[in-house]
Amino acid sequence: MKKLLMIAAATTFMVSGFAATTAVAGDYTKKCKACHKTDKNAVGPSFKNIQAAYGDAATLASVWESGFKVEDRKIAGNPCNPNYGKYHKKAKTMTGQYKKLIAGGVKKGKITYKELADMVFSK
Numbered sequence: 001m002k003k004l005l006m007i008a009a010a011t012t013f014m015v016s017g018f019a020a021t022t023a024v025a026g027d028y029t030k031k032c033k034a035c036h037k038t039d040k041n042a043v044g045p046s047f048k049n050i051q052a053a054y055g056d057a058a059t060l061a062s063v064w065e066s067g068f069k070v071e072d073r074k075i076a077g078n079p080c081n082p083n084y085g086k087y088h089k090k091a092k093t094m095t096g097q098y099k100k101l102i103a104g105g106v107k108k109g110k111i112t113y114k115e116l117a118d119m120v121f122s123k
């Protein structure tokens with residue numbers, strides 16, 4: 001009986017562990033799609049314009065990790081960026097999404113900043 005219970009526990013662990021590293025991480029940018037498209041600016045800037053502004057995923061991950069302050073953002077916090085005028089006044093919208101989806105997702109163990117930045121850069 002004891003042996004059976006252990007097998008059951010191990011199986012549950014393996015199944016849930018697998019789901020956590022594949023399905024959840026793989027789907028995460030779907031949550032961003034309500035406002036972000038790959039090639040075209042929408043409610044938020046396109047993933048291509050985000051890539052151009054940040055240069056690489058490590059830079060984006062580090063700005064998220066240090067709190068994503070508006071003045072640190074390469075689009076909404078940088079008057080030299082071509083999309084600054086369009087998005088500077090919308091920074092608060094993204095601040096709410098950052099707290100809920102990005103920092104919130106990291107806190108819950110759904111994603112790391114680097115994993116999410118890599119996904120944005122793979123678009």
Ligand code: HEC
Pocket residue numbers: 028029031032033034035036043044045050053060073074075076077087088090091092093094095097101102116120
């Ligand atoms: C409800 C709409 C909405 C959702 C959902 C959303 N964003 Fe945004 N996002 C915006 C808006 C508006 C801006 C422009 C303001 C800004 O740049 O701060 C923006 C800007 C950004 C920027 C550029 C920041 C800058 O100014 O340099 C990044 C990076 C970003 N979003 C990533 C994401 C990711 C990743 C997700 C999903 C986890 C996401 N967003 C979900 C609305 C949204």
